[in-house]
Amino acid sequence: MVVGGDAAGMSAASQARRMKGPGELEIVAFERGHFASFSACGIPYWVGGDVPGRDALIARTPEEHRARDIDLRMRTEVTEIDVDGGRVRSRDLESGAEEWTPYDDLVIATGARPLRPDLPGIDAPGVHGVQTLDDGQALLDTLAATPGRRAVVVGAGYIGVEMAEAMINRGYEVTVVNRGAEPMATLDPDMGRLVHRAMEGMGITMVNDAEVTELLTGDDGRVRAVVTKDAEYPADVVVLGMGVVPETALAKAAGLPLGGHGGLLTDRAMRVRGHENVWAGGDCVEVLDLVSGSERHIPLGTHANKHGQVIGANVGGGYATFPGVVGTAVSKVCELEIARTGLREKDAHRAGLRFEAVTIESTSRAGYYPDAAPMTVKMLAERRTGRLLGVQIVGREGAGKRVDVAAVALTAGMTVEQMTSLDLGYAPPFSPVWDPVLVAARKAVAAVRSRQG
Structure with a gap:
């Protein structure tokens, strides 16, 4: 059953x-x-x-x-x-x-x-979650019937940033209200800040450190604004993306x-x-x-x-097991790709691990090749052993799926030094000679060695 x-x-x-x-x-x-x-x-x-x-x-x-x-x-x-x-x-x-x-x-x-806090106006027409196909259809029906073009997305995790992109694609003026210091709490704040800047560059208004206190309705009973302690944001439609x-x-x-x-x-x-x-x-x-x-x-x-x-x-009478995960996830908002696997800094601290964190800037292709896009890679390595602990990537086309290399390395328990010898594919249209993940691994090796010395 x-x-x-x-x-x-x-x-x-x-x-x-x-x-x-x-x-x-x-x-x-x-x-x-x-x-x-x-x-x-x-x-x-x-x-x-x-x-x-x-x-x-x-x-x-x-x-x-x-x-x-x-x-x-x-x-x-x-x-x-x-x-x-x-x-x-x-x-x-x-x-x-x-x-x-x-x-x-x-x-x-x-x-x-989905998290749906008990707030005034939370159940008003025009307020939508997006957990099921029925939810998606209801939101599309609202968009088709609503003349206004102002959307407020509450929450800036995976669903929040993806729905911000959806509203941008639909031609809406988008505001994202986020109670965290930066969007994408699955990243460290310094990497979340890159997402913040990129979203603002796309025309999305980012409001961080903002707790929603109520949703206001108009004379017709429909939602008309999202209210925080400090401000009020007009809305013709509200999408909830506060996690599950x-x-x-x-x-x-x-x-x-x-x-x-x-x-x-x-x-x-x-x-x-x-x-x-x-x-x-x-x-x-x-x-x-x-x-x-x-x-x-x-x-x-x-x-x-x-x-x-x-x-x-x-x-069914056979035998199988699920060994566990390393916490790999990838998402996008418009042209920006966001990926992570393993531990964030606060996860490593919570686990009692001593670590080094390094960040590098690189490109998705050889720098001289057309349309080479920038990316930032952050890597965590255990201080004593050099064991890879986590990787976060924020960049344009070609950035996100690079996290899979790190996911395999984490699953295998590799050290950052072992990673530097990985035989990854190279050609100018696909990667610099040193792939960005390997550049981060080399920098992590140097950081670990400096501590050991």
């Missing part, structure tokens, strides 16, 4: 079906929304016009799942998990009918829920173990700790950070699909 019909849940169901035929394993899945197996990560690009339509974001329809003998029950919400009794209670959201359904193995894939937290209310009520970030705790097989036949994956779980050794909540579709594959293999 699967609770949640998106990435982790339906990946688990599909993999289990590959392992076991219809006569060997019955699979029932519950999804409370209108869509299953869709790409939430693609919603900003659909809203912004880069993706032609909603259907392009649907990986597999409910009918396609049912054709593979997966009993996917749409618009059906699980309201209670009875772990001792091995059953769940569900409610049909169309008819209101409720029933208990027994299970042998339970997969919890309830995802995450694990959706684990059901799991908590059932007495299942949660971590410090509110996510379910599992073993490497994605089995919920202390429960032989309960599994969990996706944005509702915490995962092992391979660099710091701590548990983290990292809501990404890449992890969710891998969790589902592992769970499905195990439920």
